Amino acid sequence: MFAYSIRSLAQGALVLVAVAFISFSMFRFVGDPVANMLGQEATLQDRQELSERLGLNDPWPVQFARFIGNAVQGEFGVSYRQGRKVSDLIKERLPATVELAVLSALVATVVGVLLGVYAAINRTGFLSNAIMSISLIGVSLPTFLIGIGLIYIFAVELRWLPSFGRGETVKIGWWSTGLLTESGRKSLIMPVLTLAFFQLTLIMRLVRSEMLEVMRAEFIRFARARGIAERTIELKHALRNTLVPVVTIAGLQLGSVIAFAIVTETVFQWPGLGALFVNAVQFADVPVMAAYLMFVAAVFVIVNLIVDLLYFLLDPRLRSGQRVAKGH
Amino acid sequence: MAEPAVLEVKGLTLEFATRHGTLRALDDISFSIRRGEVLGVVGESGAGKSLTGSAIIGLVERPGRITGGEIRLKGERIDNLPPDRMRAIRGRRIGMIFQDPLTSLNPVFRIGDQLIETIQTHTGMGQAEARQRAIALLTEVGIPAPENRIDAYPHEFSGGMRQRVVIALALSVEPDLVIADEPTTALDVSVQAQIITLLKRLCRTRGTSVMLITHDMGVIAETADRVAVMYAGRIVEIGPVKDVIKHPQHPYASGLMGAIPALDTRLNRLTQISGSMPRLDAIPAGCAFAPRCTKAIDRCRSERPDLMPAGASEAACWLVGKVSAEASA
Numbered sequence: 313m314f315a316y317s318i319r320s321l322a323q324g325a326l327v328l329v330a331v332a333f334i335s336f337s338m339f340r341f342v343g344d345p346v347a348n349m350l351g352q353e354a355t356l357q358d359r360q361e362l363s364e365r366l367g368l369n370d371p372w373p374v375q376f377a378r379f380i381g382n383a384v385q386g387e388f389g390v391s392y393r394q395g396r397k398v399s400d401l402i403k404e405r406l407p408a409t410v411e412l413a414v415l416s417a418l419v420a421t422v423v424g425v426l427l428g429v430y431a432a433i434n435r436t437g438f439l440s441n442a443i444m445s446i447s448l449i450g451v452s453l454p455t456f457l458i459g460i461g462l463i464y465i466f467a468v469e470l471r472w473l474p475s476f477g478r479g480e481t482v483k484i485g486w487w488s489t490g491l492l493t494e495s496g497r498k499s500l501i502m503p504v505l506t507l508a509f510f511q512l513t514l515i516m517r518l519v520r521s522e523m524l525e526v527m528r529a530e531f532i533r534f535a536r537a538r539g540i541a542e543r544t545i546e547l548k549h550a551l552r553n554t555l556v557p558v559v560t561i562a563g564l565q566l567g568s569v570i571a572f573a574i575v576t577e578t579v580f581q582w583p584g585l586g587a588l589f590v591n592a593v594q595f596a597d598v599p600v601m602a603a604y605l606m607f608v609a610a611v612f613v614i615v616n617l618i619v620d621l622l623y624f625l626l627d628p629r630l631r632s633g634q635r636v637a638k639g640h
Numbered sequence: 641m642a643e644p645a646v647l648e649v650k651g652l653t654l655e656f657a658t659r660h661g662t663l664r665a666l667d668d669i670s671f672s673i674r675r676g677e678v679l680g681v682v683g684e685s686g687a688g689k690s691l692t693g694s695a696i697i698g699l700v701e702r703p704g705r706i707t708g709g710e711i712r713l714k715g716e717r718i719d720n721l722p723p724d725r726m727r728a729i730r731g732r733r734i735g736m737i738f739q740d741p742l743t744s745l746n747p748v749f750r751i752g753d754q755l756i757e758t759i760q761t762h763t764g765m766g767q768a769e770a771r772q773r774a775i776a777l778l779t780e781v782g783i784p785a786p787e788n789r790i791d792a793y794p795h796e797f798s799g800g801m802r803q804r805v806v807i808a809l810a811l812s813v814e815p816d817l818v819i820a821d822e823p824t825t826a827l828d829v830s831v832q833a834q835i836i837t838l839l840k841r842l843c844r845t846r847g848t849s850v851m852l853i854t855h856d857m858g859v860i861a862e863t864a865d866r867v868a869v870m871y872a873g874r875i876v877e878i879g880p881v882k883d884v885i886k887h888p889q890h891p892y893a894s895g896l897m898g899a900i901p902a903l904d905t906r907l908n909r910l911t912q913i914s915g916s917m918p919r920l921d922a923i924p925a926g927c928a929f930a931p932r933c934t935k936a937i938d939r940c941r942s943e944r945p946d947l948m949p950a951g952a953s954e955a956a957c958w959l960v961g962k963v964s965a966e967a968s969a
Contacts, residue, residue, distance in 0.1 A: 530743035536699055537738075538758045538809060539731030542723075552748045628748060628793040 320620050324613035329380070331609035335602035336379045340372075349392060388603035393595045398603045401588060407488045408478055409577070409584035413570040415504045420511035420569070421562050427512075428519025433546050435524065443516070450513030459506040459579035466502060474499050476581040507576045511565045518561055522554040529553070556627050563619035570615075571608040644715035645672035646816050646849040647696065651709035652719075654688075654695055656920075658703065663920040665691055665704065667873045670947070673817065678843070678850040680864030680881065682857065682896065684917055687870040689853045693819040695719070696851070697734050698726040714816065732762040735810035737839075739822040741802035745794035751778075751805050752790035755812055762813040777808040781838060800831035804838065811842055817849045824859065832856075836863055857900050861885055869893045872917055872928035879953020889955035892929045927957070935959055 346359050346368070363369055367378060382388065388398040427447075431440040450458075467475035479495030481488040490496025526532065527550050535545050574586035581587070585604060592600035623630050654666035666688045673679045681689045694700050696711055698718070711719040718729060730736075738744045746754060755774035759765055765773065771790070778786035781804040794802060803823065810818055820839060824832035840863050843850050852864055860867050860881060868878040869890065877890040888894035895913040915932035924930060930940040939958050950960040 530738060530740060531746045533699065534736070534738055534744040534806070534809075535746065536727075537697055537730055537736035538812075539727050539729070539761055540757065541727065541761070544757075549746050549749075553746070626748065628750075629795045 317617075317621070320617055324617060327613055328606070328609055331605060332380055332383055333376065335383075335605045336376050338598050338602055338605075339379075383606055388606070389599040391592075391597055391600050393592070393597045393600075398599045401600065402585065402603060402607065403486055405583060405585045405588045407481075408490075408582060409570065409573055409586060411490060412500070412503055412507060412576070412582060412584060413566075413573055415500060416507035416573075417511065417562075417566040417569050419504060420508040420515055420565070423508075424512045424515030424562075425519050425558070428516040429523060429546070429551060431516065432520045432523035432527070444520075447513040447516055450509045451517070455506060455510060455575045456579050458509055459502070459576060462502045462506060463579070473502055475502075478583060503576050503580045503582055506579070507569060507573055511562075511569060514565065515558065515562055519554060519558055522557055523550055526550045526553045552626070556623065559619060559622050559626060563615050563622070567612040567615040570611045643675065644712070646675050646677075646714055647673040647851070648712040648715075649692075649696065649709070650712075652692070652695060652706065652711065653708035654691060654700065654704055655707045656704050660921065664923070665873050665920060666695065668946075669709070669873075669875055671868055671875060671878055673849045673851060675816075675849055676844065676847045677866065678840070678852055678864045680860035680867040681851060681853045681870060682855055682860055682867060683870035684855065686917060688873040689870055690821050692870075693736070693821050693851065693853055696817075697730055697736050697819060699730075728762075731758055731810075731815070732813050733815050733817070735812075735815040735818040737803075737806055737810045737818065737820040737823045740826040741799055741806050742826065744806050745802060747794055750791050750793055751797070755790070755805075755809060758809055758812050774808075774812070777812055778805070780842065781805070781808045783808075799827055800835060803827060803831075803835050807835070807839060807842065811846070811848070814846060815848065817851065818843060819851045819853070821853045822855070823852075824856070825854070832859070839863075857885070857896070869896065872923055873920070874928065874956065875947065876929065876957070877950075877953055877955040878947065879951075879955075883952040887951060889950035889953055889960055890929075890957045891933045891935050891959070893955070 346362050346366070350358055350362060367375060370378075386399050388402075390396065391398055391401060394401065427443055431443050434440045463475045466473045474495070477499060478490045479497075479499035480493040481490050481496055482492040490500055523546075527546075532545060532550060535549050536542075540549070573582075573584060574590060576582065577584045577586035578590055585607065588600060589604040591597070592604065649672065650670050652666055652669040653664065656663045656665055669688075669692060671679065681692065683689050691700070691704070695706055698721070700706065706719055709719075710717055713729065713733060718726065721729070745751065752771065752774055755777065756767065756770045759770040759773055760767075763770075775786045775790055778790060783789050783801060783804055789797075794805070797805065807823075810820075818839075823839065824835050827835060836859055839850070842848070852860070854860060864881045866879060867881045867884045868875050869884065869888075869892065870876065871892050877884060877888065877893040879889075884893060885897055888897050892913070899911050899913065901907055901910055913932055918924060918928055918931070924941070926939070926941040926943055927933070927936070927945055930936040933940065937958065943958075945956045945958050947954040947956045948960060950957075
C-alpha cells in the first residue's frame with residue numbers, strides 16, 4: 313500500500329508539472345504583459361526596464377523554473393487588471409467556492425446514494441419509477457437552465473430566496489462563511505441545489521444499477537441461504553460491494569464540482585473562483601487564469617489521491633496488493 | 641418408524657411462467673431423507689437437481705413458482721411459510737453449500753464476520769461467544785491457525801480452503817439438513833476428495849442429513865446411502881446406492897452407470913447415451929426418456945410411468961420387471 317501511495321503521489325506531481333507548463337506558456341502566447349501593464353504611452357526604455365524587472369528576458373527554462381518555484385509557494389504574480397496579488401484574490405474568493413462545492417457534493421452523495429439504494433430495493437415501486445424518471449431530467453438538462461428555473465420559481469414568483477450573491481458573511485480568520493447568518497444560509501440553497509442536481513442524479517443512477525448487479529451475485533444468494541435478514545443483505549452485504557465503483561465516480565465528480573462551479577457561480581453571481589476566472593478570461597488577465605488552472609489541477613490530483621486511499625478502506629482485495637477481477 | 645423423516649418431499653411441482661406458456665421444471669418429485677442419511681441426487685445438467693435444492697430451502701427465483709406438492713421438515717410443512725419464518729429456517733435448520741466457493745463468500749467482509757453474523761442471526765450469542773464458536777468451527781473444518789485466519793478476507797484463501805469456510809458457515813448452527821449443490825465441481829481434483837471426506841465426517845458426527853447434488857458418480861458411490869436419479873424434472877429411479885449402481889432398473893440410470901469407465905478394460909471410446917435431454921417446452925407425452933431409450937415400447941411413448949417398486953429400489957419405467965430380469969440373469 314505504501315508503494316502504491318508513493319506511486320500515486322508521483323503521478324499527481326507529474327500532472328501538476330504538466331499543467332504548470334501549460335499555465336506558464338499562456339504568459340507568452342496570450343497577450344503581452346508588458347504592453348498590458350504599461351499602457352500605450354510608455355517609451356521603449358520603460359518597456360525594456362519592466363521586461364528586465366519581470367525576468368522576461370531570461371531564457372524560458374529559467375522563467376519556467378521561477379514560475380514553478382513561485383507557484384509552489386502560492387505566488388502567481390500580480391493581476392494585470394486589478395493590480396493586486398493573485399494569491400490574495402484567490403484567498404478572498406476561495407471560501408465562497410469551497411462552501412458551495414463541498415455542500416453540493418455532500419448533498420449529491422448522500423441523497424444520491426439513499427435514492428439509488430431505495431430505487432434498487434423497490435425496483436418496481438411507483439416511487440422508484442418516479443425517481444428514475446425525474447432523474448432523467450437531471451442528467452439531460454443543462455445546469456444553467458435548472459438555476460434559472462429555480463430563480464424564477466423561488467426568487468421571482470415566490471420571493472422566498474435571494475436570486476444572487478452570498479448574503480451576509482461572517483469572517484473567521486481569513487475565511488468568510490455564509491453558514492452562520494440566515495441570509496447566508498438562504499443564499500446557499502439554490503446554488504447548492506443547482507450544482508448538486510446533475511451529480512445527484514448521476515450518482516443515484518449509478519448506485520441503482522451497481523446495486524442491482526451485486527444483488528444477483530452468488531454471495532448474496534449464499535447470504536440468503538444462511539438466513540440473513542433481507543434488510544441486512546441489502547444495506548450491508550450489497551451496499552458495501554456497490555460502493556467501490558460509486559466512490560470512483562463520486563470522487564471524480566467532486567473534483568469537477570469544485571472546478572466547474574463556473575456556470576452556477578455565473579448564474580447566481582456567486583463571488584467565487586469561477587466568477588473570478590470568467591472575468592479574468594474577458595480581460596486576458598493571464599496571472600489569474602494561470603493560477604486558476606493550477607488550482608483546478610491541484611483539486612483533481614488531491615481528490616484522486618483521496619479516492620485511491622478510499623479504495624483500500626472499501627476493498628480488502630486491494631490491500632494485499634493483488635488486483636482481483638470483479639467476479640459475479 | 642416413529643420419528644418422522646427429516647425431510648419429506650411429496651409431489652413437488654415447480655413451474656416457470658414465461659411468455660411462451662408455462663414450463664414445468666419439476667414434475668411430481670417425491671422423496672424423503674432420514675436423520676443422518678446422505679441422499680445423492682444425480683442427473684445431467686438441467687434435470688432439475690439444483691432447482692429441487694432451491695425449492696426446499698425456499699430460494700426459487702421468479703418467475704419460478706412451486707405449484708403443487710408439499711415439503712415437510714421433521715413433519716412441519718415449510719413450502720408455504722411466510723418469508724420471515726422461512727428465513728429463520730434457512731441457515732438454522734437447513735444449511736446450503738453452493739458450487740463455487742470463490743463467489744459464495746462476500747469479498748469485502750472478513751470470514752470471521754460472516755461466520756459471527758450467521759451465528760448471531762440464529763442464536764442469542766454475544767459477540768465474544770460467537771467468535772469463540774467461529775474459531776471452533778474453523779478448527780473443525782481444518783483451517784490451520786484459525787485464531788489468526790478468522791480475521792482474513794476470502795481472497796486470502798485458496799479455493800479448497802474457501803469451500804471449508806463455506807462448509808463451516810453452512811454447519812455453523814447445527815442444521816438438521818444440509819443441501820450441498822455440487823460442492824466439489826469447482827475445485828481441483830486433488831482437493832475434491834478432502835472436501836467430501838470432511839463433509840461426510842462432520843455430518844456423521846452431528847447426525848446431520850445431507851442432500852448431495854452432483855454429477856460425479858464416484859462421489860455418490862463413496863458418500864451416499866441412497867441415490868435419486870433425475871431426468872427432465874422427474875425422479876426416474878431412487879434406491880440404496882449399491883443397488884442403483886450395481887443393478888440400475890431404469891434404462892437411463894443404467895445408461896448413466898454404463899457411462900462410468902471401468903479401470904480394468906481398455907476402451908477406444910467412452911460409452912454414452914445418444915441424443916440429449918428434451919427441452920422443457922418439448923417434453924414428450926409419455927416417458928421423457930423414451931426417444932433416447934433403446935428398449936422403448938409403444939406404451940412408453942403414450943403413457944407416463946410413475947415410480948414403482950423394483951427390487952430394493954423404485955423406478956419409473958414400464959419395463960421394470962424385464963430390465964431387472966435381464967440384469968440378474
